[in-house]
């Protein structure tokens with residue numbers, strides 16, 4: 001069977017792109033830790049304020065768990081509660097988040113912390129914050145007229161306990 005030269009180039013290009021995309025997806029999933037949320041935890045989105053732990057949003061230090069801090073976060077048009085999150089560098093943090101109204105995003109810019117917040121579902125992520133700094137948290141799901149104003153801040157701070165560099 002004769003295959004035209006250009007056809008061969010095109011087949012090679014197509015196969016190479018397929019391999020490249022699979023490598024990118026594989027590296028981001030298994031090395032970068034990018035996975036879809038399993039969304040097994042559901043909630044009545046009309047009663048978020050009354051249901052634990054969302055009746056007490058904020059940053060909570062916890063004992064006897066596999067993580068050091070729990071960040072309970074409630075999104076609603078067009079803000080996050082809490083407005084600002086502060087955790088010490090090196091701590092293991094469990095983010096627990098949901099929305100009271102429409103779909104919102106929760107992306108900590110420059111990290112792989114990035115959830116979609118869907119009404120009726122709780123999104124979770126356990127991660128270690130190992131780089132000090134101030135990160136902007138943005139809503140990356142268009143949620144209405146105030147969408148562009150919807151942001152928050154994650155401060156990963158160097159505390160006296162674990163700063164031994166100076």
Ligand SMILES: [Cu+2]
Nearest residue numbers: 139141143147
């Ligand atoms: Cu938004």
